[in-house]
Amino acid sequence: MRIDLHTHSTASDGTDTPAELVRNAAAAGLDVVALTDHDSVGGYAEARAALPRRLTLVTGAELSCRVGGVSMHMLAYLFDPDEPELARERELVRDDRVPRARGMVAKLQELGVPVTWEQVARIAGDGAVGRPHVAAAMVELGVVETVSDAFTAQWLANDGRAYVDKHELDPFDAVRLVKAAGGVTVFAHPLAVKRGRTVPESVIADLAAAGLDGVEVDHMDHDDAARSRLRGLAADLGLLTTGSSDYHGSRKTVALGEYTTDPEIYGEIVRRATGAFPVPGAGG
Numbered sequence: 356m357r358i359d360l361h362t363h364s365t366a367s368d369g370t371d372t373p374a375e376l377v378r379n380a381a382a383a384g385l386d387v388v389a390l391t392d393h394d395s396v397g398g399y400a401e402a403r404a405a406l407p408r409r410l411t412l413v414t415g416a417e418l419s420c421r422v423g424g425v426s427m428h429m430l431a432y433l434f435d436p437d438e439p440e441l442a443r444e445r446e447l448v449r450d451d452r453v454p455r456a457r458g459m460v461a462k463l464q465e466l467g468v469p470v471t472w473e474q475v476a477r478i479a480g481d482g483a484v485g486r487p488h489v490a491a492a493m494v495e496l497g498v499v500e501t502v503s504d505a506f507t508a509q510w511l512a513n514d515g516r517a518y519v520d521k522h523e524l525d526p527f528d529a530v531r532l533v534k535a536a537g538g539v540t541v542f543a544h545p546l547a548v549k550r551g552r553t554v555p556e557s558v559i560a561d562l563a564a565a566g567l568d569g570v571e572v573d574h575m576d577h578d579d580a581a582r583s584r585l586r587g588l589a590a591d592l593g594l595l596t597t598g599s600s601d602y603h604g605s606r607k608t609v610a611l612g613e614y615t616t617d618p619e620i621y622g623e624i625v626r627r628a629t630g631a632f633p634v635p636g637a638g639g
Contacts, residue, residue, distance in 0.1 A: 358387040358617075360387075360432070360541075360624075361391050361417070361599030361600060361602070362389060362390060362599075362600060362601070363390075363417075364390060364392055365481065365482045367483045368487040368488060369602070370604030370606055373390060374404070378407060381407040383611040387413060387621060387633070391417045391432075393416070393417050393419065394417070394448040394449050394452075395449065397483075399414050406634060410636040412636070413433060414432075415433065415538075417431075418430075418431055418533075421520075421524075422526050423558065425513070426513050426551070427553075429540055429541075430540065430541040430543045431538045431539070432540075432628060433628035433631040433633070434539075436631070438532075438537075441535070444528075444532060448521065456486075456519075459518070460472050462517040463489070463493070470493060470496060475489055475492050486505075486506070487603060489505070489511060489517075501608075503608075506550060507549075508551075514551055514552065527562065530565050536630045538631075539568045539624050541567075541568060542571065543574075546576075547574070548576075563592040568624070569594045569597055569624075572585045572589070572597065573596075573597070573615070575609045596620065599615070600614055
């Protein structure tokens with residue numbers, strides 16, 4: 356089985372619609388794909404309706420969190436999307452995305468970048484506006500060559516010159532809320548140092564004690580040393596280890612299925628979940 360547990364659609368900051376994403380996942384030879392848009396479950400219905408035969412859909416989300424002044428992302432799988440407390444927190448984060456993006460546009464303008472809010476809003480479309488949309492506007496203007504090039508201290512990385520904070524969950528609350536909604540939690544790309552500061556291992560240990568299920572190890576932003584370090588930490592803490600593409604369509608060079616999760620780990624995630632179940636493809 357080929358299993359990719361971290362992808363994004365136009366419901367947040369990917370370039371594939373949810374229907375295109377599941378069709379592309381099947382074409383890439385995947386057996387299982389997780390839709391994990393940022394703080395959003397808005398792509399679920401379209402993805403389900405278009406789900407090809409022999410492809411299984413795992414519903415999820417990537418939750419925006421912050422601890423000790425450091426931003427981090429929490430992957431949540433197979434939770435009940437209608438659980439009210441978690442739904443309310445997701446809405447708070449989404450509501451803060453527009454003023455945050457406007458703030459980044461203003462900072463870029465102060466730095467001499469002629470980006471406009473109208474340009475960013477056009478790129479975002481109906482998706483949950485975020486940094487990749489601002490970065491894509493910078494690419495259009497020729498300020499940077501790729502979206503990834505905008506995620507530096509010079510521009511949009513955490514604590515970068517044009518970075519603006521947004522409402523984010525405490526990760527311990529995120530673990531609690533996802534668990535209460537019957538879901539499973541995995542700390543996304545925990546050692547992605549190119550994105551800015553990362554949380555210390557002591558916090559990961561505390562999260563594990565609080566019920567964190569796993570850490571994302573095989574990821575494009577982790578080098579071999581980071582992966583080895585995370586595998587050792589996960590073994591010490593009894594955490595699951597996953598691998599995922601973090602696919603965003605044309606906004607990133609990584610391909611669907613470029614990094615994958617072991618089938619036994621996937622089976623354990625499904626076993627632990629009680630809020631929702633994987634959706635088998637019916638030839639949509």
